[in-house]
Amino acid sequence: MTAIVRRSGGNPTNAPDGGLCLALSDMGSSEATLSSAIRTETTFTVNGRRVQMELDPRESLLDVLRERLGLTGTKKGCDHGQCGACTVHLDGRRIVSCLTPAVQVNGQAVTTIEGVAAPDGTLHPLQEAFIDNDALQCGYCTPGQVMSGLACIAEGHAGDDDEIREYLSGNLCRCGAYAGILAAVRETARRTDSRVGEG
Amino acid sequence: MDFLRPVTWEQALAYKAERPEATPIQGGTDVMVEINLDKGRPAALLDLNPVAELTRWSTEGTEIRVGAGVTYTRLIAELGPLLPGLAQASRTVGSPQIRNRGTVAGNLGAASPAGDAHPPLLASGAIVEAESVRGTRMIPITEFYTGVKRNALRPDELIRAVRIPAAAGPQYFSKIGTRNAMVIAVCSFAVALHPGERRVGTGIGSAAPTPRRAPEAEEFVAAALDWEGRSPLDPGAARRFGELVAGAAAPIDDVRGRADYRLHSLAVMARRTLGWAWNDYTGRGPA
Numbered sequence: 357m358t359a360i361v362r363r364s365g366g367n368p369t370n371a372p373d374g375g376l377c378l379a380l381s382d383m384g385s386s387e388a389t390l391s392s393a394i395r396t397e398t399t400f401t402v403n404g405r406r407v408q409m410e411l412d413p414r415e416s417l418l419d420v421l422r423e424r425l426g427l428t429g430t431k432k433g434c435d436h437g438q439c440g441a442c443t444v445h446l447d448g449r450r451i452v453s454c455l456t457p458a459v460q461v462n463g464q465a466v467t468t469i470e471g472v473a474a475p476d477g478t479l480h481p482l483q484e485a486f487i488d489n490d491a492l493q494c495g496y497c498t499p500g501q502v503m504s505g506l507a508c509i510a511e512g513h514a515g516d517d518d519e520i521r522e523y524l525s526g527n528l529c530r531c532g533a534y535a536g537i538l539a540a541v542r543e544t545a546r547r548t549d550s551r552v553g554e555g
Numbered sequence: 556m557d558f559l560r561p562v563t564w565e566q567a568l569a570y571k572a573e574r575p576e577a578t579p580i581q582g583g584t585d586v587m588v589e590i591n592l593d594k595g596r597p598a599a600l601l602d603l604n605p606v607a608e609l610t611r612w613s614t615e616g617t618e619i620r621v622g623a624g625v626t627y628t629r630l631i632a633e634l635g636p637l638l639p640g641l642a643q644a645s646r647t648v649g650s651p652q653i654r655n656r657g658t659v660a661g662n663l664g665a666a667s668p669a670g671d672a673h674p675p676l677l678a679s680g681a682i683v684e685a686e687s688v689r690g691t692r693m694i695p696i697t698e699f700y701t702g703v704k705r706n707a708l709r710p711d712e713l714i715r716a717v718r719i720p721a722a723a724g725p726q727y728f729s730k731i732g733t734r735n736a737m738v739i740a741v742c743s744f745a746v747a748l749h750p751g752e753r754r755v756g757t758g759i760g761s762a763a764p765t766p767r768r769a770p771e772a773e774e775f776v777a778a779a780l781d782w783e784g785r786s787p788l789d790p791g792a793a794r795r796f797g798e799l800v801a802g803a804a805a806p807i808d809d810v811r812g813r814a815d816y817r818l819h820s821l822a823v824m825a826r827r828t829l830g831w832a833w834n835d836y837t838g839r840g841p842a
Contacts, residue, residue: 452584454587
């Protein structure tokens with residue numbers, strides 16, 4: 357198979373409207389090599405913003421988020437689905453972005469950790485709870501923990517500590533901040549529960 | 556690498572006929588591991604995600620037809636009462652994130668001897684609905700696994716659905732791993748009671764080149780159980796069942812466990828799951 361330059365420029369630039377768009381012309385000189393490879397047009401939204409790009413089918417959603425769109429909040433831990441650091445939401449459901457080919461999310465909505473806080477920077481209650489409960493040490497797993505914690509609560513899997521532990525089992529924390537993470541999710545789930553009915 | 560994006564099942568079959576070397580992909584949780592670690596580079600990926608009909612399941616007589624795109628998460632949430640053994644096994648697959656993407660059909664396509672879905676499919680007597688532009692084949696699960704990571708699919712065939720008899724009696728799944736989540740099975744076992752036929756189904760995972768049944772154990776225990784009187788399980792018969800299950804396995808020593816440990820734990824899992832299933836059956840009592 358012809359060699360393909362996997363990460364061939366194509367850095368994101370800020371469009372005048374503040375949206376993300378891919379500067380295809382940045383691919384420049386590697387265009388000749390790439391002509392023999394099939395690149396697939398893919399359109400999706402990230403945190404509400406529309407993205408349209410030509411992608412190599414091998415590119416994971418994780419690599420596209422970090423290296424093409426500059427959204428480095430989503431972390432690469434293991435790159436084979438074991439650590440959960442790359443957890444994002446796809447159409448509202450949590451997935452590991454490292455095992456999701458970016459071309460597969462065509463037409464779908466991706467939410468990353470950058471899309472969790474309010475536009476004015478106000479943190480989500482779960483993010484506040486992570487701070488309050490000292491739920492991190494080095495912080496590398498934290499974006500994935502928050503994305504997974506949000507889903508755990510939304511799925512209704514935060515009923516008791518055992519259930520929270522089971523449904524956060526796909527997110528590893530090698531600093532061992534599990535007690536704080538559990539407390540943060542428990543606390544936020546209870547608050548969310550008490551707000552049910554307020555719309 | 557090409558990326559083929561069919562929207563209908565007919566298009567998917569046409570692509571597969573034209574490009575038999577294309578790797579079908581559902582959630583990608585297996586295929587992408589190979590790609591990310593550069594263990595394999597498929598000539599093409601055939602994305603079955605956009606084929607909406609594959610995400611449905613339906614009841615057809617006493618059979619549940621599970622489309623190739625039904626995720627483990629949905630199987631757990633929607634099919635627990637109808638397919639308890641498979642739902643239990645599904646709950647042990649990876650993590651919630653993986654279960655939101657992974658499918659039983661993907662497990663079958665990969666045909667790893669350690670795939671969690673295989674033992675309950677064997678215990679239930681599932682049928683794999685394979686299709687190509689040439690037509691449909693109903694492949695009994697016992698004929699589906701042909702070797703380590705090999706299956707009976709022909710190059711132009713795709714899995715459209717898995718047909719699984721709805722549970723007619725108690726079913727249990729058990730799995731050995733280093734923790735209670737995110738583990739590839741060291742070994743696993745499933746049992747299904749079929750009281751109407753006075754039959755017991757079994758499935759062994761990760762303890763032979765392919766997932767397999769334990770036919771001798773099935774025959775022995777079907778004859779040993781008091782189906783009519785529903786008397787308690789004889790401990791000696793349960794132990795013998797465990798030994799016969801272990802006897803049907805052919806494990807190896809590898810990074811996840813030693814062969815002798817696998818044999819021992821299989822015997823324990825077989826004895827225990829049979830006990831749980833039989834307790835459920837006898838506890839139900841005549842109406």
